[in-house]
Amino acid sequence: MPGSLLSSLDPAELLERLGRCPVETLKRHPFAILVLMRCMFNWRQIPKMMELKQLLLTTVAEHPEWSPEEKGSFLGECDLILSFLMYNDISAMSRLHRSASAQMSHPAISIQNSGGWTFGSPSVLMMFHRQPGQLDRELAEMDECMPHYYKITNGHGMGAETIMRAEADLQQGRFDDAQILLERAYAQIEGNGQTNMTLCCDFLAWRLSLCGPYTPRVPLEVRREEMLRQHNMSWRNLFNAICAYYYALRGQTGSIPEVYSAHRMNTVNTLAPGKPMIGLIENQVYLAQGEWARVLGRSPGLLTLCEALHYDLVALHLRIQMAAAYARLGRQDEGLSLLQQALAQAAPDGFIMPFAENFRDLKPLLEAAQEGSHSDAVRRILALGAAQEERCRALNHSEALPEAAARLTERELTLARLIADRCTNKEIAAKMFLSEGTVKQYTNQLYSKLGIGGGVRTKRAQLAELFAKKY
Numbered sequence: 323m324p325g326s327l328l329s330s331l332d333p334a335e336l337l338e339r340l341g342r343c344p345v346e347t348l349k350r351h352p353f354a355i356l357v358l359m360r361c362m363f364n365w366r367q368i369p370k371m372m373e374l375k376q377l378l379l380t381t382v383a384e385h386p387e388w389s390p391e392e393k394g395s396f397l398g399e400c401d402l403i404l405s406f407l408m409y410n411d412i413s414a415m416s417r418l419h420r421s422a423s424a425q426m427s428h429p430a431i432s433i434q435n436s437g438g439w440t441f442g443s444p445s446v447l448m449m450f451h452r453q454p455g456q457l458d459r460e461l462a463e464m465d466e467c468m469p470h471y472y473k474i475t476n477g478h479g480m481g482a483e484t485i486m487r488a489e490a491d492l493q494q495g496r497f498d499d500a501q502i503l504l505e506r507a508y509a510q511i512e513g514n515g516q517t518n519m520t521l522c523c524d525f526l527a528w529r530l531s532l533c534g535p536y537t538p539r540v541p542l543e544v545r546r547e548e549m550l551r552q553h554n555m556s557w558r559n560l561f562n563a564i565c566a567y568y569y570a571l572r573g574q575t576g577s578i579p580e581v582y583s584a585h586r587m588n589t590v591n592t593l594a595p596g597k598p599m600i601g602l603i604e605n606q607v608y609l610a611q612g613e614w615a616r617v618l619g620r621s622p623g624l625l626t627l628c629e630a631l632h633y634d635l636v637a638l639h640l641r642i643q644m645a646a647a648y649a650r651l652g653r654q655d656e657g658l659s660l661l662q663q664a665l666a667q668a669a670p671d672g673f674i675m676p677f678a679e680n681f682r683d684l685k686p687l688l689e690a691a692q693e694g695s696h697s698d699a700v701r702r703i704l705a706l707g708a709a710q711e712e713r714c715r716a717l718n719h720s721e722a723l724p725e726a727a728a729r730l731t732e733r734e735l736t737l738a739r740l741i742a743d744r745c746t747n748k749e750i751a752a753k754m755f756l757s758e759g760t761v762k763q764y765t766n767q768l769y770s771k772l773g774i775g776g777g778v779r780t781k782r783a784q785l786a787e788l789f790a791k792k793y
Contacts, residue, residue, distance in 0.1 A: 333361075333365045336358075336361065337367070337370075340358065340370075345377065348377060349377065349380070349381045349384070352378060352381050352382070352396055353431055355374050355377060355378045355381070356378065356396070356399050356400065356403060356431065356432045357431070357432050358374050359371050359374045359375060359378070359400070359403045359432070360403050360406075360432045360433070362374060363403065363406050363407070364593060366594050368407070371403075375400060375403075375404065378396060378400055379397075379400070381396075382396050382397060391427040394425035394426060394427060395425070395426050395427055395428060397425050398421070398422040398423070398424070398425030398426035398474065399422065399426060399430050399431070399432060399474075401418045401419075401421045401422040401425070402418065402419070402422040402426075402430055402432075402433070402471075402474060402475075403432060404418055405418035405419055405422070409441070409449065409595055410449055410450055410452055410595075410631060410632055410633065411452065411632070412450060412452075412460055412463040412464055412467055413463060415467060416463055416466060416467035416470070419467055419470040419471045419474075420467075420470050422470070422474055423470040423471075423473050423474050426474050429474055429475060429476045430474055430475050433475050433478055434478075435475065435476040435477060435478050435514075435515060435516075436515040436516070436517065437478065437518075438518050438556050438593075439478060439479035439482065439516075439518045439519065440479075440518055440522060440596065441593040441594075441595035441596035442556065442559060442560060442563075442592045442593050442595075442596030442597075442599070442600065443595070443596045443599040443600075444521060444522055444524075444525035444560055444563050444564050444567070444599070444603075445489060445522065445525060445526075445599060446482050446485045446486040446489060446522055447485075447486050447489035447490055447493070447635060448598075448599050448602075448633065448635050448636050449595070449599070449633070450464065450486060451490075451633075451634050451635040451671075452632045452633075452634055453632065453634055454634060454667055454668075454669075454670045454671060455670030455671060456671075457490060457670075457671040460486075461483075461486060461487055461490060464482070464483040464486055465483050467483075468482055468483045477514055477516070478516075479516070479518070479519060480510055480511055480514055480516050480519060481507040481508075481510040481511045481516065481519045481523070482519060482522075484503055484506050484507040484510060485503075485504075485507045485519065485522050485523060485526065487503050488500045488501075488503035488504045488506075488507060488526055489526055490671075491503060492526060492529060492530060492533070492675055493635075493671075493672075493673045493674070493675045493676065494671075494672045494673060494674065494675075495674050495675060495678075495702065495706055497530060497533050497534055497536075500526070500530055501530060501536055504523060504526055504527060504530065507519070507523050508520075508523050508539065511523065517552070517554070517557050518556075518557070518560065521557065521560045521561060521564060524538065524540070524545060524561075524564055525563075525564045525567070527539065528542070528564060528568040529567075529568065529571070529675075529679075531717075532568075532571060532572070532679075532710050532713055532714060532717075533675075533706075533709075533710060533713065534709075534713070540753070541736065541739070541753070542565060542568075543732060543733075543735065543736035543739075544736060544753050544754055544755075545561060546561065546565075546732075547733070547736075547754065547755065548755060549561045551755070555591075559590055559592070562579040562581055562582060563582075563599075563600060563603050565577070565578065565579050566578050566579055566582035566583075566603050566604075566606070566607055567603045567606055567607075569610075570603075570606040570607045570609065570610035571606070571610075571679055571714065572714045572717065572718060573610055573682070573714065573718070574718060575607075575610050575611055578607055578610070582603070582604060582607050583607065583611075585604065585607075585608075587600060587604055595631070597627070598624060598627050598628050598631060598633050598636045599633075599636060601620070601624045601627075602624070602636050602639050602640060602643075605617050605620070605621065605624070605639075605640065605643045606643065609643060609646055609647065609680070609683060612650070614647040614648075614650045614651050615647070615651070617643055617644060617646075617647040618644055618647050618648070618651075621640050621643060621644045624636075624640055625637055625640050625641070628640065634667070635673070635676075637667070638664055638667050638668055638673065638676055639676050641660050641663055641664040641667070642660075642661070642664050642676050642677055642680050642684070643680065644657075644660050645657045645658075645660035645661040645664060645684060645687060646680045646683035646684050646687075647683075648660065649683055649684060649686055649687050650683055654686070654687065654690070657687050658687050658690055658691065661684065661687045661688070661691060662691065662694065662696075664676075664677070665677075665691070665694075665696040665699060665700070666695075666696070668699070669696060669699065674699060674702055674703050674706060675706070677703040677707065678703050678706040678707040678710055679707075679710065680707075681703070681704075681706075681707025681708065681710060681711055682707075682711060684707070685704075685707070688700055688703060688704050688707070689704070692704070729771060729772075730768070730771065730772075733754075733764070734764070734767075734768050734771065736754065737750065737754065737761075737764055737765065737768055738768060738772075738785060738789060739789065740753060740754070741765065741768075741782060741785050741786070742785060742786045742788075742789035744782075744786065747761045747762060747765070768785075769781050769785070772785065772788070774788075
């Protein structure tokens with residue numbers, strides 16, 4: 323079987339076949355060994371992955387007649403795959419990327435340019451921030467590391483280092499800088515099929531939209547339609563994570579995707595490195611739903627996982643969420659103790675937004691901490707948190723739907739909003755990925771459903787007036 327097809331098999335089936343495959347047969351297909359190594363990493367079969375690595379090295383050593391370029395391609399790609407084991411240790415990852423780049427004469431065959439890059443996490447910074455006080459070094463190493471990786475993977479994960487810097491600016495409360503870098507990241511990604519990175523940009527964009535008058539490029543309803551058309555469950559799961567966190571911050575529990583609101587994440591296949599971030603997002607949903615005890619019950623296990631994987635930013639969020647839950651349960655002393663731990667953890671890198679995003683629940687604890695050792699940070703958090711709470715209140719009020727909208731489908735609601743925003747049919751077609759003819763057809767159906775009549779201008783004006791009352 324060609325190596326490129328191996329990754330499409332069921333894990334159990336592939337492992338069973340691999341157990342029956344003679345070693346000499348595998349050695350005749352070194353490219354397949356590389357793909358198998360990648361599969362073993364994805365399925366957390368690390369001992370088997372290392373066994374295959376040794377088999378590849380033996381195979382290369384047994385073929386002195388191979389050209390230096392051919393050997394370099396195998397050995398370099400082997401280093402590239404091994405670098406995934408160091409996915410949140412940028413220094414170690416960078417060494418392997420440079421080694422792979424120096425040896426390989428063609429792009430990797432075990433990595434698809436359009437495939438996932440963040441293991442199901444919507445955030446680059448959450449994956450790569452490893453230790454308090456090391457943020458600047460980590461950002462610099464990402465800047466140095468990623469060009470080597472792009473060179474040997476046809477630009478897989480393009481824009482990751484820019485997104486990471488933009489996320490860092492957001493976490494430090496530098497919103498203008500975050501927006502500039504976000505737009506730069508979107509420009510890097512545009513047209514190169516990097517859906518994973520586009521969604522990471524969206525995650526940042528929607529959080530940024532809660533910090534001031536910033537409007538994300540693509541409405542969530544339009545992005546949802548796009549994800550449904552791609553028929554890719556990984557992208558749909560990533561999009562659901564973004565929506566769950568965003569709507570949880572706004573307190574709009576009715577808009578949270580059902581897989582999160584009903585807490586059915588056990589039905590979703592998430593790669594191991596991405597699970598702590600998904601756990602953090604599910605915690606945020608529990609907070610929005612008022613399930614304080616559930617947050618406190620599940621967070622210690624998530625913290626242990628974060629410590630094992632060195633996910634410092636995720637651990638910070640978890641401690642803040644636990645402090646918020648204790649505060650809501652009226653257990654101020656325990657909440658304040660956790661808040662102080664989180665403030666000390668965040669201080670070396672100047673992180674304040676994880677606190678501000680939880681302002682609604684943390685406010686009494688933050689007020690009690692104003693005279694403590696982190697007083698300057700607390701006062702800034704209180705100001706940013708109050709501003710974000712007011713922003714969420716304004717957004718929730720402006721997006722309250724007119725009564726007539728209850729009869730509309732999600733697609734019709736998106737169309738109605740775009741018409742109310744005075745978009746032309748051409749602009750609507752581009753935003754909804756439809757033809758102008760289809761837009762006209764849907765628009766006529768929409769007017770009929772809402773009982774709106776008259777000429778084109780009259781109908782548009784009536785719809786805009788209908789939605790302007792509350793939208």
